[in-house]
Amino acid sequence: MTKVCFVVSSLCNEGPVNVIYNIIRYMDFSSFEVSIITLIPEKKNSRLKDFKRLPIQIYQLTKDKFLRPWSMFFQLKRKVEEINPDILHSHCPRSLYLSYFLPKKYKKVYTIHIYPGLQQEILYGKWKGKIVNILNHYFTHRMDLAIGCAESVSSLYLQNKGWKIHSIPNGCSLPLWKKDCNKKKQIRKLLGLKESIQYFIFIGRFSYEKNPDFLVKAFQALPQQNIGIILLGTGPLWEHLKKYENDRIILPGFKTNVYEYLIAADFYISASDVEGLANTILESMTVGLPMLLSDIPSHKEVLDKMSKCVGFIYDHHDINSLHQSISNIITLNKEEVSDEIRSVFIRYYTAQRMSKSYQEAYLNIHN
Known part of the structure; x- marks a missing residue:
């Protein structure tokens, strides 16, 4: 049995979380034991109820207030040691940065949902965004396995950094519409x-x-x-x-x-x-x-x-x-x-x- 623990800021109804949900939804639970750790309080558009219907364990480090970075890291470390997973799979910059400092015995996977660049500069401001982009590249390169959510993401890394990044295109679980x-x-x-x-x-x-x-x-x-x-x-x-x-x-x-x-x-x-x-x-x-x-x-x-x-x-x-x-x-x-x-x-x-x-x-x- 392979133990996989997903680490993500929260389970809000956004792209990376929907990817996590679709990965877990179709997993072979006879081969995998799955857990999720969230790092911040849930937002109004949380999908927490959807995830609770799956045969997995969910651990919220905090439900009502934001933790300081050091407090968040040590609580995460204690929870990961308690779960003792084989694989830690991060899906956001916050979880990427924190998981890097956890013991090396855990294999660390990170999904790159967007090539670091303009979006981060818009979200955080020009200079802070540039710092976030530098950090994203630094920690991504040090994961045991980085995965691009599209072939084009992996191509950008090869073109701009010379790094070969594995690619698994995103998938959707909506049914095919029968024309009516x-x-x-x-x-x-x-x-x-x-x-x-x-x-x-x-x-x-x-x-x-x-x-x-x-x-x-x-x-x-x-x-x-x-x-x-x-x-x-x-x-x-x-x-x-x-x-x-x-x-x-x-x-x-x-x-x-x-x-x-x-x-x-x-x-x-x-x-x-x-x-x-x-x-x-x-x-x-x-x-x-x-x-x-x-x-x-x-x-x-x-x-x-x-x-x-x-x-x-x-x-x-x-x-x-x-x-x-x-x-x-x-x-x-x-x-x-x-x-x-x-x-x-x-x-x-x-x-x-x-x-x-x-x-x-x-x-x-x-x-």
């Missing part, structure tokens, strides 16, 4: 969407590196009145952008019924400056949505898997480029595109496939 036009119409009606409008859907945090403000401006200036956009999520820019909402630009805020919105939508769109391998694009693939994607490596990675045109890369800082791409994508044969997207999803991006790859990696490093 009547059901789609019902869902659109329940969500208050107009039948006469074709909707693009953006899903993500309303922050500068995701560029939701660019999308709102672009769709305001779009000459076609039968094309709109749904922007799901919340964040620093949401309240400012909410005032531009109309029949064609819809900002519902944070929603838990994302799958229904995906079914109701006609196209997927991203304007991100940086991504690892966004769970939202994988979720859109289960519905077979044609995609307009910003010009970044992980988006090109997905489109390169396709045997036919299922969407377009555009300059995500040029409104004219987006408008031209919209004119191009609406001419695609949606039935053929959807079939190709779902086929590629099954081949490369299911949660079962991802979990199996992680389990193989655990066994290899343990043995």
Whole structure:
């Protein structure tokens, strides 16, 4: 029996935590004993209840207040010694830094959910972000096994650092949508969407590196009145952008019924400056949505898997480029595109496939 302990800041409903959930959900519990240690109090969007339904142990170092770094480290050390795992798997910078200083007898794995760069500078400020990026590189290079969440992440490390990083692409557990036009119409009606409008859907945090403000401006200036956009999520820019909402630009805020919105939508769109391998694009693939994607490596990675045109890369800082791409994508044969997207999803991006790859990696490093 191989004992795997996941270490993460909290179980909030965000990309890295959803990856952890999908790894564990499909693990072979006859071969693995699984535990999770969280380091800070849970947020309102916690998935703690979902994790408690799994046959695992969950240990919260603190439930109601933030610990100082030294106190957090010593509590973590005591808990890890109590669990005595074979493998410690970190999924965030905080857990990466702390796990490095734990005894070497524990094999240490770290999943790189995004190549350190612009996102950290936006989250922490320019200079603090640069320090965080340096630390991320330093500690990542000293793990027993670092895993990129996409082939493009591993390629960036090879290109910029000369390091060979193992890659396991993220996976999604949403079911494949069985095309049902009547059901789609019902869902659109329940969500208050107009039948006469074709909707693009953006899903993500309303922050500068995701560029939701660019999308709102672009769709305001779009000459076609039968094309709109749904922007799901919340964040620093949401309240400012909410005032531009109309029949064609819809900002519902944070929603838990994302799958229904995906079914109701006609196209997927991203304007991100940086991504690892966004769970939202994988979720859109289960519905077979044609995609307009910003010009970044992980988006090109997905489109390169396709045997036919299922969407377009555009300059995500040029409104004219987006408008031209919209004119191009609406001419695609949606039935053929959807079939190709779902086929590629099954081949490369299911949660079962991802979990199996992680389990193989655990066994290899343990043995």
